[in-house]
Amino acid sequence: MLGVCDRGTGRAVSGAIPVCIIGASGYTGGELLRLLAMHPNAEVVIATSREYAGKPIGYVHFNLRGFYKGLRFSPLNIDEITDKCEAVFLAVPHGASLELVPKLYETGLKILDLSADFRLKNPEEYKRWYGREHPYPDLLEKAVYGLPELHRDEIRNARLVAVPGCNATAAIFAAAPVVKEKLVDLDHLVIDVKVGSSEAGSKPSPGDHHPERENAIRPYSAEGHRHVAEVEQELGMLAGRDVRVAFVPHAVSAIRGALATLHAWLADGADEMKVWRAYAAMYGKEPFVRIVRTGLLRYPDPKYVIGTNFVDVGFAVEKRIGRMAGFAAIDNLVRGAAGQAVQSFNIMMGFDETLGLLYPPLKPA
Amino acid sequence: MLGVCDRGTGRAVSGAIPVCIIGASGYTGGELLRLLAMHPNAEVVIATSREYAGKPIGYVHFNLRGFYKGLRFSPLNIDEITDKCEAVFLAVPHGASLELVPKLYETGLKILDLSADFRLKNPEEYKRWYGREHPYPDLLEKAVYGLPELHRDEIRNARLVAVPGCNATAAIFAAAPVVKEKLVDLDHLVIDVKVGSSEAGSKPSPGDHHPERENAIRPYSAEGHRHVAEVEQELGMLAGRDVRVAFVPHAVSAIRGALATLHAWLADGADEMKVWRAYAAMYGKEPFVRIVRTGLLRYPDPKYVIGTNFVDVGFAVEKRIGRMAGFAAIDNLVRGAAGQAVQSFNIMMGFDETLGLLYPPLKPA
Amino acid sequence: MLGVCDRGTGRAVSGAIPVCIIGASGYTGGELLRLLAMHPNAEVVIATSREYAGKPIGYVHFNLRGFYKGLRFSPLNIDEITDKCEAVFLAVPHGASLELVPKLYETGLKILDLSADFRLKNPEEYKRWYGREHPYPDLLEKAVYGLPELHRDEIRNARLVAVPGCNATAAIFAAAPVVKEKLVDLDHLVIDVKVGSSEAGSKPSPGDHHPERENAIRPYSAEGHRHVAEVEQELGMLAGRDVRVAFVPHAVSAIRGALATLHAWLADGADEMKVWRAYAAMYGKEPFVRIVRTGLLRYPDPKYVIGTNFVDVGFAVEKRIGRMAGFAAIDNLVRGAAGQAVQSFNIMMGFDETLGLLYPPLKPA
Amino acid sequence: MLGVCDRGTGRAVSGAIPVCIIGASGYTGGELLRLLAMHPNAEVVIATSREYAGKPIGYVHFNLRGFYKGLRFSPLNIDEITDKCEAVFLAVPHGASLELVPKLYETGLKILDLSADFRLKNPEEYKRWYGREHPYPDLLEKAVYGLPELHRDEIRNARLVAVPGCNATAAIFAAAPVVKEKLVDLDHLVIDVKVGSSEAGSKPSPGDHHPERENAIRPYSAEGHRHVAEVEQELGMLAGRDVRVAFVPHAVSAIRGALATLHAWLADGADEMKVWRAYAAMYGKEPFVRIVRTGLLRYPDPKYVIGTNFVDVGFAVEKRIGRMAGFAAIDNLVRGAAGQAVQSFNIMMGFDETLGLLYPPLKPA
Incomplete structure (x- = not known):
């Protein structure tokens, strides 16, 4: 340097x-x-x-x-x-x-x-x-x-x-391993995204005016965000079938950072170990993907990838009701x-x- | 006063x-x-x-x-x-x-x-x-x-x-009308919550230390947050049957405020008008509940109820894939x-x- | 209500x-x-x-x-x-x-x-x-x-x-008691103001675009902010003579709130007790002015007047070099x-x- | 890399x-x-x-x-x-x-x-x-x-x-050129510092608990911050005489960043050109110091040095009353x-x- x-x-x-x-x-x-x-x-x-x-x-x-x-x-x-x-x-x-x-x-x-x-x-x-x-x-x-x-x-x-796109990138990273391995019910995929203000670009607008944007927890494009098309395209390719995604992005109070939360129901036979293996198989050797499982913080937070090309991924499985959450955290600008x-x-x-x-x-x- | x-x-x-x-x-x-x-x-x-x-x-x-x-x-x-x-x-x-x-x-x-x-x-x-x-x-x-x-x-x-509880309150308000009217598939309910830092109380902790908590977009208790019990109890009563909820709270960067996002699939025969009527029927005369549909901001954001007992609710229906999102925004401390x-x-x-x-x-x- | x-x-x-x-x-x-x-x-x-x-x-x-x-x-x-x-x-x-x-x-x-x-x-x-x-x-x-x-x-x-004006209000409240009582050197008054983003109004602008304004610690109008004219007018009236003020406002990361910090040198004979008395004499009976001296927080912070018409004032005297700081905290919009x-x-x-x-x-x- | x-x-x-x-x-x-x-x-x-x-x-x-x-x-x-x-x-x-x-x-x-x-x-x-x-x-x-x-x-x-120390570093950078060249009245130096929350370290404390620290504009150690000793030592060496500084740090709402604002009165014969030359003489060839004078932003803001070892410096001269402000912006942790x-x-x-x-x-x- x-x-x-x-x-x-x-x-x-x-x-x-x-x-x-x-x-x-x-x-x-x-x-x-x-x-x-x-x-x-x-x-x-x-x-x-x-x-x-x-x-x-x-x-x-x-x-x-x-x-x-x-x-x-x-x-x-x-x-x-x-x-x-x-x-x-x-x-x-x-x-x-x-x-x-x-x-x-x-x-x-x-x-x-x-x-x-x-x-x-x-x-x-x-x-x-x-x-x-x-x-x-x-x-x-x-x-x-x-x-x-x-x-x-x-x-x-x-x-x-x-x-x-930034929201699409986070969404795809969160869902790809379990979609590819068909560990989840592909008919009920939800991806809930939270993203910082820089996503909207450098041009001032009423919704990104500081007094309005700071402290916001604001859903937007809740029924047809265009990044859905990319997400469905890529997940569909991985699954080898059509995939539809319930997708809602939310503007939250940060400048950089996007977190995608996949909510899904486990397919028959899927369990925490298989989910873990799916993430490890897809990302274990990737230089820019870090699987978060241990340490003082158990799930990914975009806060800790800011300024870099890293993707932090992680997941949680709730056996009680056969569901899982998958997470991917990125810096939306990087x-x-x-x-x-x-x-x-x-x-x-x-x-x-x-x-x-x-x-x-x-x-x- | x-x-x-x-x-x-x-x-x-x-x-x-x-x-x-x-x-x-x-x-x-x-x-x-x-x-x-x-x-x-x-x-x-x-x-x-x-x-x-x-x-x-x-x-x-x-x-x-x-x-x-x-x-x-x-x-x-x-x-x-x-x-x-x-x-x-x-x-x-x-x-x-x-x-x-x-x-x-x-x-x-x-x-x-x-x-x-x-x-x-x-x-x-x-x-x-x-x-x-x-x-x-x-x-x-x-x-x-x-x-x-x-x-x-x-x-x-x-x-x-x-x-x-604060997360439970937001979650119940977002889901109650459509659960009660059985306008959604009760077997695939997702509630994704975003909440400010005051939720954790006034006692300092590593996770709420300002440099760590500010700018966070951090999932927590992703597989068994205790508020789920309340949410399932109340939604179950409304539905007249057992209801299970996929629930993930996220710590986001605000002091006050909680937003619950319900993700659900429409039941047969349900449509935007029926969803609207369900919200109006339950909340239309409530002095503290405001249904957000029009204006420069189309969905609820807790930012605009801060300091008060109001609950702002709203929803979106995506006909393309038969799904909806429901929202409830509150000040978690009020x-x-x-x-x-x-x-x-x-x-x-x-x-x-x-x-x-x-x-x-x-x-x- | x-x-x-x-x-x-x-x-x-x-x-x-x-x-x-x-x-x-x-x-x-x-x-x-x-x-x-x-x-x-x-x-x-x-x-x-x-x-x-x-x-x-x-x-x-x-x-x-x-x-x-x-x-x-x-x-x-x-x-x-x-x-x-x-x-x-x-x-x-x-x-x-x-x-x-x-x-x-x-x-x-x-x-x-x-x-x-x-x-x-x-x-x-x-x-x-x-x-x-x-x-x-x-x-x-x-x-x-x-x-x-x-x-x-x-x-x-x-x-x-x-x-x-909001900056002027904070500035005048911080300085008025000691200027009126001539407890400070009137030829070397400094007022350093820190203010939130709502001060600039509701119209979007590049400088108040969220990604630029959040986290800012940004001096502006450092050599001729117009509020100086009001401040000098009012302090001059109180002093019974011309008063000039070195004044720099700073945009800091908050939506509401303004803090004025007066930096001044003590006049001959002035000491902490006299400064205290000057604040008490001017503000002790005012329903909207609170003199901050005790408690877990020793100086005013606009954070704790947000949404109200209160002015929190306070001060510090450094005997070692014969100087003082005076503070006034307001909600700039109220x-x-x-x-x-x-x-x-x-x-x-x-x-x-x-x-x-x-x-x-x-x-x- | x-x-x-x-x-x-x-x-x-x-x-x-x-x-x-x-x-x-x-x-x-x-x-x-x-x-x-x-x-x-x-x-x-x-x-x-x-x-x-x-x-x-x-x-x-x-x-x-x-x-x-x-x-x-x-x-x-x-x-x-x-x-x-x-x-x-x-x-x-x-x-x-x-x-x-x-x-x-x-x-x-x-x-x-x-x-x-x-x-x-x-x-x-x-x-x-x-x-x-x-x-x-x-x-x-x-x-x-x-x-x-x-x-x-x-x-x-x-x-x-x-x-x-971080506050001292910012303070010294803001004041050093004009103190060294004796372009300002050395008996009335004020340095007002604004600093982010990471300054206080990683250990949780009530004052740095997110709900209390976020949005703060909070003076602290207003009459004897220990960094004053370093600042007076270094400015004294540059001036070749004892220098005393009126110094007040303020906790503002950012994680990283410190801005020092020097408020000073011009010495006889000093003017904007001489001030500019003093900054240029001291910093013009320094690889980590950037003198800010032009562009869309006219003064330094620590926001734009975050994560790096740069010091952005700048100043303003108000001829009307013979005063100047000097600024230095740093990332307090770098x-x-x-x-x-x-x-x-x-x-x-x-x-x-x-x-x-x-x-x-x-x-x-």
Whole structure:
């Protein structure tokens, strides 16, 4: 990490992959800048922002004062990106990627799209949840859902990775092992998510105004949050059948962090040991997944993964009534966005998957 | 409310019921003192505290500086209580009421017990959840579960009211209407609760130390929280059959507030209109229950009932997969403890049920 | 407080003063609505809002659901106000009162202006701080600075009360006793203020976006906050000479609350006893001021006045280097705005000054 | 940072300095473990804890699950430390170092003491502030005050570094440039500090119980905080004369972060340009100090240095009345404790001063 302050010169350093971040002034863009500042094999050479074009990075991202001294936000210029970069991260609002990705795809760049535009494989599902025909169904097919623990091999060969949503990431991690092993009743899956305020992005809004957002315990999108589509897609693939999920996200009082709580009924023959084995089988060797079972804290809490790409998972089984709860805790901006994107980037580039990402979270945080 | 500062003289003012608070230095005790300072027909004449006996009320309850000028915490003295008071509130740890209530009951005092000791009607259930035989099963029988919206008539004639737990109160309010009307599949009920830090009381502990508790999104007691027993008892009564609930509470980052989210599958024939009618039928005329459907915020958030006895309820129905979510938001220290106790006290005394309790919450808070 | 839910019918109830709130949908307006809902002698009959005209009160003020059932926001109509009301509260942005107050003043209504427009007595000071000539210097003269503990008699006879700013209120309360008694070096006064996010109002902004505002410890307006003008005016009057104040406000992480810390050097002959006497002389008999000296918490913290009109004051003297600190803690929306306005309203109307305002704060809050 | 998970084997890796942390289970100890996990040239081989001896690191430090897999907390054993380590960090309560440091010093180990026990050079000052004679005045003389920006050369040759307190660090950074250049009236210096809850350590206490600590704006130690002694010592050295400081810390609502606000009057001839030059002269080339002047945020806020060793400094000059404010923002656990210790460790070892410490803070955080 030595010398990180000297980086960000606006040109590729020797041996580093030159990359571009489109939409670099928001929270996800800022998080990509933060993570890539610590990445030994990547160098951000273009960071676009419509609003702040011409300003230094630290003008907006106060945390990055002193970093990226040679770089300023610039307007979007696809020719320049094609010319200078090997990979591009899109940290743009949903819908904007629909226009940009096809153009970028043609140029042969590796693309990591953090929007929702290319996450669903099935164009009909896209239409159901987003209310319009997907204009590029062929690209839907080529895109890989960028959850490395489920799609590592496809990511390796992908040119377009659709980075999962934060709520979806937490939900899938909580449920995947027991859904895959069919240890639970797949017809009565509930996933209740609690998430911090940074999820909604950097643009002020009445619901995220501090006096309204702080102390909130506020359900939202209680009957059709769009991340459900991703969750059902991925869990369905694991189960080998259609899966429907009762899903309610809640805005709670934290800046970062998302916890997914799976509530499920045990299938016949399932018990605590089998549940444990399912989690261990899926996550035991994953460098970024930590199974929480012991210690002073028995279940995952996103508080203890803040700032990192870790996913803490855990579970509880209540024998009395044959049910279980599964938990997954993430930092919504890292594992739920920028970190997961860098992890996929590492895989696409043939790097060690953990490059630039394997440092400990803060505590207390 | 005029002249409230002149109150708290340690003797009954004309026309007011003299009451005692046992365990007055904790959060629940403090909240009883706060609420009763505004009550036109009650006067706290004894406030016991082992730790702070001899100290003025404001020594501990900084909010009450200037109030209760003539009153100091005193050691517990049942004779004095019997002599001076007509009603007694027990704000003591679970287990302590088991010793005190029988003695107090004999004296003929009206008793409002805020502990868990007399909430369960079935001694076997008590044994299952609390790990020992209940020593006074006859008192269990006489005790009334102090949730006025469900047991108003019994409370009117009760001498012993067992005030519900905070998580249980929120859970029951969220689920009661649809359980009673059997609009949901009673075999797959999930209740996911999120609650603030004051729930755990005023005694410092590692888990509630500010650096650990702030920003937490932390599941706890995920496979056997004791409030489940109360919830299943009350929902079972409403349904006229055994009901089991998958229940997980989560510590979230707020001081006050609890939100219960019911996740359920619609029964055959149930739809949004029927769900709405069930809530309206049960709560439409209740002075403390507000059904949230319109406005800038579509679902309940405990943030907007803070400091009061209100319960905000609401729901969402997802037709796509035949499910619903039900919500109830409370202030855990008021509706989840002291306020609900005062509401029951009003009923027991034949007062208007809302006496001293009907003032608006804060916003923002 | 009984029956408060029946209030807010849009017409004056017998014996109550009909009042209007101009700008009723913001935080200060909402707080006026909350406080007046508990006021036995006042009735809000008009609540104006440009943005929400036609909507029920609870549409915006979620805390007030169930209250003011007969009232809706309405557009501003001065004739109607004149016709129906005896007093009017202006909870409008600074500058807007400059246009409204002169018109309202003509009609003979009692006016409580919560903006900054009429707080300064000296038109030159107004020009210096607000950058333009005051268009109504005669009204500046007639306006009374609505800090009852300093201007009670003038308020009694006023038709126009300029309610102090929240930071200024806290600052003046912290410093007034020792400035008046000249116990401190008047040439080196420092007032350092810490304040919660609701101070900035209900309109979303980048600086008050939850992810940016939460956890902030952020100085602002460090060299010319406009409240300095009020503070210097009032302290100057008390001292009988010009007083200049080094003043820096800081945004800290709370929704409500403001603490002013006066840092000062003791004048010759001043000592702890004299400082104590100065506070006691000025505040000892004030119903809303509590001098904090004993108990588990030795200094004021706004946390324990939240929701109320109380001011907790205190101080510390460091003999070693002949200095002192003075503290005043308020709820910025109540004592720093709406509550102080109602207190002045009570005085103007000849009511008991504490009417509708004397109830205990929350703890914990 | 690659391979960090493989570290913590309990033995020195090739080329790394083996170090010990005494008192490794508290917040400061945990922060040392976190930082040293990222340090390329150091390896923690012993981590002592009385309470958790035998437990794995992640049992207590949930953030470090997956790290330090080969290491467990162990009881204190000075022989073993001497045998295995080259440097030792003491993260023990004040007073405990008085016993340990002399023993460790004899062994020739490099010592970084994070307690207050060896910070004051003058034994009389120690007695004044700590109420007893210092038992090792000779070690006071040998100890170097570990603020690298002021004492870099002495640290290079030190065997005992006394790491500054968090409030003191922030205070000194805010004031040092203008005190050194005598741009302010040295007889009227005020430093007002605001600090998060982690400052008080990991041990639960009534004042840091979440419901009491959250939302607090609470002055404490308002007339004799012990960090004043350090601040006056260091500012006095810079000024070449005795300096006294009016100092009040305030507990505000954040977990991490401390902001010091210097309030001062300008000396004759001082102006904004000279103040700016003083800050630039002292900090312009420091790798960990960032001078904040431009961008969307004009003054330092500890929020934007969280998790790092950075100090953000800034100032404001109010010409009208010849005053200034100076600001320094730090993470109290990093720059106010563990990070500053590692920075000094780097200097003592002849490493690049920034080793393991130069990564960007989080935003939002």
